[in-house]
Amino acid sequence: MHEFSLNSKFKSALPKFIEIAKGAQSEAFKAKRLQTSEEYSAIRNKELTSRIVHALFMDLDLVGSQLSYENHALLAEGLKKLLFKALLRKNEIQCYELRGEKVIKGLFEVYTDSDFNKNGALFPAELRNTGDPVERIAADYISGMMYSFAEQQYKVFYGKSSLDALYGG
Incomplete structure (x- = not known):
């Protein structure tokens, strides 16, 4: 009020x-x-x-x-x-937002890395041969994820304790 x-x-x-x-x-x-x-x-x-x-x-x-x-x-x-x-303005909201940003950016990096994600193998089969740029496919795929699944995938690629720190990699 x-x-x-x-x-x-x-x-x-x-x-x-x-x-x-x-x-x-x-x-x-x-x-x-x-x-x-x-x-x-x-x-x-x-x-x-x-x-x-x-x-x-x-x-x-x-x-x-x-x-x-x-x-x-x-x-x-x-x-x-x-x-x-x-x-x-609340600290815990800021931390939650930063954590989400870390997850999204990390997943985007993984999915757009042509050496790590060769031929889009990490995408679901229906997204692999769309003809769209890999950045578009990655953005669409990540945006459709529930947060809990995105966080789970992040941990698969970066390690289970990878989200323990919000700052410094």
Whole structure:
């Protein structure tokens, strides 16, 4: 909410956000088994997410031939932009992003190395003879991977402990 209050573009969406947050807080206080602040926070956060989704869903309407928000477009846009910005400031998010970047770049290097990946042998059979440049094939193949599979493949090529360090190779 603080991010909304500081941003002139999204400030007008703050009252609706406060209303939703107060409702979530009130509902969380009604929970029977609140024995720790972690339990309260978990219930409040689930309720907040649920109420935001509900408010935005109920606000959807056809504007011309486009599905759009009738009254809460700034709330939706603000949540998307400001929360993304706030999350990027968190150290663990930065580390997760750096780890993902290391995996993607590493896999791209492996799959585009013509000595290591001779004739595209490391690609699935259906990608080997497409006629596309190897860089395009590698990018398409990597982008279609689930993160857990990409990480698994990275470890196959670089070693099991290769992701233990984010800096220095």
